[in-house]
Amino acid sequence: MTTQHGNLRVQDFDYDLPERLIAQEPPAERGSSRMLVMDRASAALHDDHFSNLGSHLRPGDLLVLNDSRVIPARLYAHRTLVRDREKPTGRIEVMLVEPVGDNRWRALVRPGRKIAIGERLVFPAPNGTIALEAEVLERGQFGERLLEFAPLKDSTADFFAVLDQIGHTPLPPYIHRDDADADRDRYQTVFARDRGSVAAPTAGLHFTPAGLEQLSSKGIEITRVTLHVGLGTFAPLRVERVSEVHLHSERYTIGEAAAEAVKRAIADRRRIVAVGTTVVRTLEAAALAAGNSPIKPHSAATDIFISPGFDFRIVSALLTNFHLPQSSLLMLVSTFAGPQHNGLDRVLAAYQHAIHERYRFFSYGDCMFIA
Numbered sequence: 001m002t003t004q005h006g007n008l009r010v011q012d013f014d015y016d017l018p019e020r021l022i023a024q025e026p027p028a029e030r031g032s033s034r035m036l037v038m039d040r041a042s043a044a045l046h047d048d049h050f051s052n053l054g055s056h057l058r059p060g061d062l063l064v065l066n067d068s069r070v071i072p073a074r075l076y077a078h079r080t081l082v083r084d085r086e087k088p089t090g091r092i093e094v095m096l097v098e099p100v101g102d103n104r105w106r107a108l109v110r111p112g113r114k115i116a117i118g119e120r121l122v123f124p125a126p127n128g129t130i131a132l133e134a135e136v137l138e139r140g141q142f143g144e145r146l147l148e149f150a151p152l153k154d155s156t157a158d159f160f161a162v163l164d165q166i167g168h169t170p171l172p173p174y175i176h177r178d179d180a181d182a183d184r185d186r187y188q189t190v191f192a193r194d195r196g197s198v199a200a201p202t203a204g205l206h207f208t209p210a211g212l213e214q215l216s217s218k219g220i221e222i223t224r225v226t227l228h229v230g231l232g233t234f235a236p237l238r239v240e241r242v243s244e245v246h247l248h249s250e251r252y253t254i255g256e257a258a259a260e261a262v263k264r265a266i267a268d269r270r271r272i273v274a275v276g277t278t279v280v281r282t283l284e285a286a287a288l289a290a291g292n293s294p295i296k297p298h299s300a301a302t303d304i305f306i307s308p309g310f311d312f313r314i315v316s317a318l319l320t321n322f323h324l325p326q327s328s329l330l331m332l333v334s335t336f337a338g339p340q341h342n343g344l345d346r347v348l349a350a351y352q353h354a355i356h357e358r359y360r361f362f363s364y365g366d367c368m369f370i371a
Helices: 050-056 159-166 202-206 209-217 256-267 277-290 328-337 340-356
Strands: 034-038 045-049 062-066 068-070 074-080 091-099 104-110 120-124 130-139 144-149 194-197 221-227 250-254 272-275 298-302 317-321 367-370
Touching: 034 050, 034 340, 045 050, 045 340, 050 209, 050 367, 062 256, 062 277, 091 120, 130 159, 202 317, 209 221, 221 256, 221 277, 250 256, 250 277, 256 272, 272 277, 277 298, 277 317, 277 328, 317 328, 328 340, 328 367
Parallel strands: 034 367, 062 221, 062 272, 068 194, 272 317
Antiparallel strands: 034 045, 074 091, 074 120, 091 104, 104 144, 120 130, 130 144, 221 250, 250 298, 317 367
16 A cells, blocks of 8 residues: 655545535435446546446446444433432433443543543433443543443343434434434445444445345345444544544454455456445455455454555445545545545546535435446
8 A cells, every 4th residue: 555645634625515415314215316427537427316326337346335234322311420329410412432342332422521430321211211321431532431331220131222222313413403213214224234333334325125136137246344334434534634634443344255255356357346435444454454365254443544645456436425525535535536636636526516416415415436
């Protein structure tokens, strides 16, 4: 891998987006989104629809999905001091980020300034009983806390089953509404399996079971990897230079079937099409870990940051949604679209085209296909 950030600044990846183009709801029907197609060789743009994705794929292409399942990670708690256990205070929002051992989770707490080490948070169920309790073990920056949850009173109960009962779909902050029952389905891919994400791998939201079957019938090979999306992927980049960016690590798994499928596709010189930036990060991180050897089945964590100068070893086409200004995901897409400033210029031009044509942006919005 070579990385040549040069003098690139985070603000170089900025653009102006009218608020009205940020999708607040999913499309009426899954898979009905628009799709902006970019040719990497010529930078030409073509307006299309996701339902026509098959016409842009070739028989023999390997389509790689991220099957991570979103958990209802947004919880609401009351704050209770350990020394005064029976006096709950005002409501606290807790966003679970990742498990870090038995009963322990990293979380974002809001408002966080007053939540000190040693405090106890209680999480009520809809009927008013206490469903979960947690103690604050550590404080971090920007509202980060390490929480230790008390063992469930019912030893046969499952922690995730309790989350399903009291948790809320972790819609991103640019969706300015409370989560609804429909989000439990629509903010989840139809192929989601392994639970662990606190944000959806949104490029996968467009697919339907029938659409996947149709692609398979056309000779498109489909495989799955798992990367559990953490908030670090979407957190604001609080540095000035691209060279100073460091991402939180995220857990991923590449199973035997996926590793073999990638190995065969490379040997046959077939295209590997990543569905989403999470798949790009998973495959390229695995390639770096493997060195000059083929990718092997394994689980690991990665903090890979893909920015101008990165050499892609696996991915040759990308389906992705539109991303926030000054985000690491926009940097990844710009890097994939072309070398150095060329890729950035291409993507910013494509985004301006999408804005002019009133595409819908971000998680519940439209998509791009770059090949």
